[in-house]
Amino acid sequence: MIIPFTSKSSCCPCTSTSQRFLLPVAPRANHKITLAHPVNPKDAILPHEGLARLNTLFEQGIKISEIEINGPGDPLALIQPTLDSLSMLRKLYPNIPVSLTTLGLGGEQLIPQLALSGLSRLILQVDTLNRTTAQKIYTWIRPATKNIRLPQAVELLLAEQPVSMSICKDIGLPLTVRTTVYPGFNDQEIPDIAKRIAELGAEELVLAPFSPTDMKSEEKNKEQDIEKLLTALQKSCAGYLPTSIVEKCDIALKPSSQASSSGAGGLLPSPTKERPNVAVVSSNGMDIDLHLGQAIQILIYGPRKNDGLASLIETRIAPEAGSGADRWKTLAQTLNDCFVLLASNAGDKPRKVLAASGITVLLSDDNVEGTVDVLYGGGKKGKKGKNKR
Secondary structure, three states: OEEEOOOOOOOOOOOOOOEEEEEOOEOOOOEEEOOOOOOOHHHOOOHHHHHHHHHHHHHOOOOOOEEEEOOEOOOOOOHHHHHHHHHHHHHHOOOOOEEEEEOOOOHHHHHHHHHHOOOOEEEEEOOOOOHHHHHHHEEEEOOOOOOOOHHHHHHHHHHHHHHHHHHHHHHOOOEEEEEEEOOOOOHHHHHHHHHHHHHOOOOEEEEEEOOOOOOOHHHHOOHHHHHHHHHHHHHHHOOOOOEEEOOOOOOOOOOOOOOOOOOOHHHOOOOOOOOOEEEEOOOOOOEOOOEHHHOOEEEEEEEOOOOOOEEEEEEEEOOOOOOOHHHHHHHHHHOOOEEEEEEOEOOHHHHHHHHHOOOEEEEEOOEHHHHHHHHOOOOOOOOOOOEOO
16 A cells, blocks of 8 residues: 655655555554454455555556555564565665564564664554553553463563664664554653653654544544644653654554545555456456355456446456466466456465566455446445455
């Protein structure tokens, strides 16, 4: 996905001529915020898919000033997709800074490795220094693959975050701390956080308001009060280290924002002159309801020659099962004029092969026409579900 950001804050995805590319390749969560929705692993994309999307943006002439590995889980919770992404980015785009946002669990072992792999900046999420507050903010924290009791996990988190900051200072890796302000939970602690992280070597603090995506209308009326609170906190923290506020925008934007959501077009792949079409697997021609591996035929949608409107233009036979990886290479050739393929589900192998060939796989349970319409810049909403990517 791509979101613009300003120079006011290095963590701010807001309006500007500069562009930050968010790479959501972390499928595993290591914590859950009590007031937020749980992470859906299907929202993560594969490193190859992210690189294919990034390549497409460059081909479209879009300038990328920074790449941030961020979400939907924590990039340190399952390190291999993060390392694979860094390796590919450093090889293909050595001059573009790459940052990473994390809670910092496991940082003592992993941060030096990330720095050697080409990480430009660590963005550490620090929301409290207080045990009691942490137990209110987090529903659970999972430092490894096994659950542990929340009080014990909180102790571990509060011990490991300063270690991660100290390591950044020792190895010379630039460090930004991001703090989400939860009014009534941690707002009184923010100046103490600023003081402590400055002592540990953080270069800047970025304050972000907690903004649940399902905020009720009466809660939205409190936005002005939240802005005043953030401004006051910024002034309180500025004496310790440079402090900025995330611009007013959807800071909780999901990696695979619904294709049926207006305004999501900038987060989705777009047609090009070489790849103007959309491939769809469907059992009935109306719903995206088939696993890619079950597809016998593939519907091809594209702009009509007479008026440019997106419509069904042909049906193609899918490669037969049983040929292993060659099946997906054949499919990539079959769809060489398509920029995206829509399916209800797909394995990692075909997604990697198709992404390497310039075809993004979007997982969805929505209706066909509504999803295709949005991919071509329309606003028709689907009838059933939402994209899972």
